[in-house]
Amino acid sequence: MLILTCPCCGITGEETEFHGGGEAHITRHGPQSSEEEFHTYLFAKENPKGVHFERWRHNNGCGKWFHAARCTMTLEVFGTYPAQTFEPPQDLKDKITAKRPGWTWRDFS
Amino acid sequence: MKRYSAFAIAREALRHHKGWERAWASPEPRKHYDVIIIGAGGHGLATAYYLGKNFGITNVAILEKGWLGGGNTGRNTTIIRSNYLQDPSAAIYEKSRSLYEDLSQDLNYNIMFSPRGVIMLAQTEHEVRGYKRTAHANALQGVPTEFITSERVKELVPIINLAGPRYPVLGGLWQARGGTARHDAVAWGYARACSDMGMHVIQQCEVTGIRTEAGKVTGVSTSRGDIGCNKLGMVVAGHSGHLADMAGFRLPIESVALQALVSEPIKPCMDVVVMANTVHGYMSQSDKGEMVIGGGTDGHNNYTQRGSFHHIEETVRALVETFPMIARLKMLRQWGGIVDVTGDRSPILSTTPLEGCFINCGWGTGGFKAIPGSGWGFAELMAKGHSPLTDAFGLNRFYEGRFIDESVAAGVAH
Numbered sequence: 001m002l003i004l005t006c007p008c009c010g011i012t013g014e015e016t017e018f019h020g021g022g023e024a025h026i027t028r029h030g031p032q033s034s035e036e037e038f039h040t041y042l043f044a045k046e047n048p049k050g051v052h053f054e055r056w057r058h059n060n061g062c063g064k065w066f067h068a069a070r071c072t073m074t075l076e077v078f079g080t081y082p083a084q085t086f087e088p089p090q091d092l093k094d095k096i097t098a099k100r101p102g103w104t105w106r107d108f109s
Numbered sequence: 110m111k112r113y114s115a116f117a118i119a120r121e122a123l124r125h126h127k128g129w130e131r132a133w134a135s136p137e138p139r140k141h142y143d144v145i146i147i148g149a150g151g152h153g154l155a156t157a158y159y160l161g162k163n164f165g166i167t168n169v170a171i172l173e174k175g176w177l178g179g180g181n182t183g184r185n186t187t188i189i190r191s192n193y194l195q196d197p198s199a200a201i202y203e204k205s206r207s208l209y210e211d212l213s214q215d216l217n218y219n220i221m222f223s224p225r226g227v228i229m230l231a232q233t234e235h236e237v238r239g240y241k242r243t244a245h246a247n248a249l250q251g252v253p254t255e256f257i258t259s260e261r262v263k264e265l266v267p268i269i270n271l272a273g274p275r276y277p278v279l280g281g282l283w284q285a286r287g288g289t290a291r292h293d294a295v296a297w298g299y300a301r302a303c304s305d306m307g308m309h310v311i312q313q314c315e316v317t318g319i320r321t322e323a324g325k326v327t328g329v330s331t332s333r334g335d336i337g338c339n340k341l342g343m344v345v346a347g348h349s350g351h352l353a354d355m356a357g358f359r360l361p362i363e364s365v366a367l368q369a370l371v372s373e374p375i376k377p378c379m380d381v382v383v384m385a386n387t388v389h390g391y392m393s394q395s396d397k398g399e400m401v402i403g404g405g406t407d408g409h410n411n412y413t414q415r416g417s418f419h420h421i422e423e424t425v426r427a428l429v430e431t432f433p434m435i436a437r438l439k440m441l442r443q444w445g446g447i448v449d450v451t452g453d454r455s456p457i458l459s460t461t462p463l464e465g466c467f468i469n470c471g472w473g474t475g476g477f478k479a480i481p482g483s484g485w486g487f488a489e490l491m492a493k494g495h496s497p498l499t500d501a502f503g504l505n506r507f508y509e510g511r512f513i514d515e516s517v518a519a520g521v522a523h
Contacts, residue, residue: 001417002409016419020409022363035508043361043452043507047350049412072364072411 004056007080008064021055024067025086025106049073051096051103053088056080069096110305112217132297133177133304138311141337142170144491145329146344147316147352149173150182151292152469152476153344154299154310155484156491158216161306163485164492169308170338171300172331174315178296181346184414184446185477186369186403188382188393190227190287192254194243195513197501198455199250204498205482209290212481218298220290221396225381227287228262230431232276232387240282254284265381273430276387289382289393295480319356319466326356326465341466342491347412347447349470358462360470361507362449365406367474368416370424370443372435374398379432388427392435400435402428406448406474416445448473453506455513458487458499467491468504 002015022045029041046052052072057065067085069078069092078099079092087108096103103109111117111130121128144160146153149171160166173179189209191202213220231237240256247254259271262281271278300310311333318330319341328337343352347364374397384391391403404424407417421443429436450473451457457471469487472479486498501513 001419015408015417039508040359044359045350045361045363047360047363047410049348049351052410054409070409073413075411075413 002070002075002077004068004077005080006058006061006064007066007082008058009062011058011061013061017058017060019057019059021057021065024053024055046106048105051078051100051105053105053108055083071100110301113219132301133310135312136309138170138309138314138331138333138336141328142309143168143338144340144342145169145336145338146171146342147329148180148343148345149177149296149300149310149312150180150344150346151178151295151299151480152346152472152483152487153342154296154303155480156342156344156469156487157303157308157484158299158306159485159488160492161303161308163488166492167306167308169303170336171303171308171310172314172316172329172336173310173312174332176312177300177310178293181446181448181476182296182480183293184369184444185292186391186393186401187289187292187477188227188287188384188391188403188475189222189290189478190284190382191252191478192227192229192243192247192282192284192287193515194246195455195515196250197513198515199247199252201482201486201498201502202479203250203252203482204485205479206286208481208485212290212295212298216298216302218294218301220294220298222288222290223396224286224288225393226265226283226285227382227384228257228265228281228283229384229386230262230278231256231280231282232273232278232385234279236387237279240280243282252284253286254282257281257283266379266383268378268432268434269383270431270433273388275430278431287382289395292477295477299484316352316355319352319463321356321463324464326463339465340491342469342487343466344469344487346470346472346476347449349449349468353461353468356461356463356466360457360468360504361452362457362471363410364412364447364449365409366411366413366416366445367404367406367448368420368443368445369401369403370421370440371395371402372400372438373441375400375438378434383431385427385431388430390424390427390431392428392432399441400438406450412447414445414447416443448476450474453512454515456483456502457504458483458490458502459504460490460494461504
């Protein structure tokens, strides 16, 4: 069971208080995009064994969306950060590097 | 290979059981095979078996990083049914179910197939309509199923509580020819038959890389050295995305843990399989008397093979509503397996961007029932380049929008 801290209201709760919203930092390709881009946006999911970035919603709380960095092997939560950003904050990336040297996720590392 | 028979048991009884052979060999890997299958679970072994049996291709290695059938093959709730909605699904699942019927004779290995019947309970008006639609679709597909009343459900399952506090039972979709089988035995039976044909079942051999040359697969790197091959089949369920990474392509798949549990053994009380998809839980009774209980998937990607407490609570709560008599049963074991879920809840049996490399994955939460049919179709795909059973399940369906939507028939909440 995951323990997550909502960066919006600051409350720490266990998994049932939240709802997973899938892969984070997806570029939502629209009508002008190529078929490859649209296919990637809809179907080609990041499915890593290890460091993963996801969207979560504080369903039974403030109701806000946010991001979380997590390990899919150990269920360790590295940290959470607000939804209004295109990439994880540097201090979180450093924290993950300290625990999982050499990690990569899409273009992040 | 010496055949198993009543005569063999009598013969061995007379000589203190000293004449039994090992069921399969544990050979050292050769330098090169015609075909390598990655993953010695049910689907991988069935693929190898039908490559040999139907196409005469026996220079085959099946590589397994752990032990034989130790992944999802040994972790599922052993339910076999074919009451799916779409035509391509009905074709492959019904092929599979019909192969299960005489698989014990075919393999000369008792897989304990028990066609005891499967009920999917309808507990909302929407579900009633949905299952009536499925029953009509199945009638057109030649899959015998019927929509039955709640009175008939009670006749078939006397321990059920029809007037559930949240969701009363309004009827059910009944497939009399569905049932269960011994999951380990399916893997063991196929492995024994493959080994008998001269194939190499190599356990504790983890694939660490895919070797390619000019866009064509030439072999794999493993924890026991490099092994060459002409054709490669990846049949690794939850770890498909991981292997696809090695081969340089991406899959429309997410891996999540699906869990199950069994109770202490009790006297026979339920001789059919019951699935309650609205409240979410399903249950059958094993030959040992344990109640085998399946639950939902985790709500986030993971590879932990253990499941989580709140899903156990949800599942057990649903089943206690449906079967009040199990309220004081103790649970003996609980475990999880990593299932590979696609967007349309249908599997992928496909060629890949890498020439000579084929993939069979995406069976998600319901792969056990499909083992023989999946092996049959995937073997044909690998041998001939296409198969009427698998053509609709290609990776290109995600580009072309030809989905095979089975989110209802999959029967597990995601």
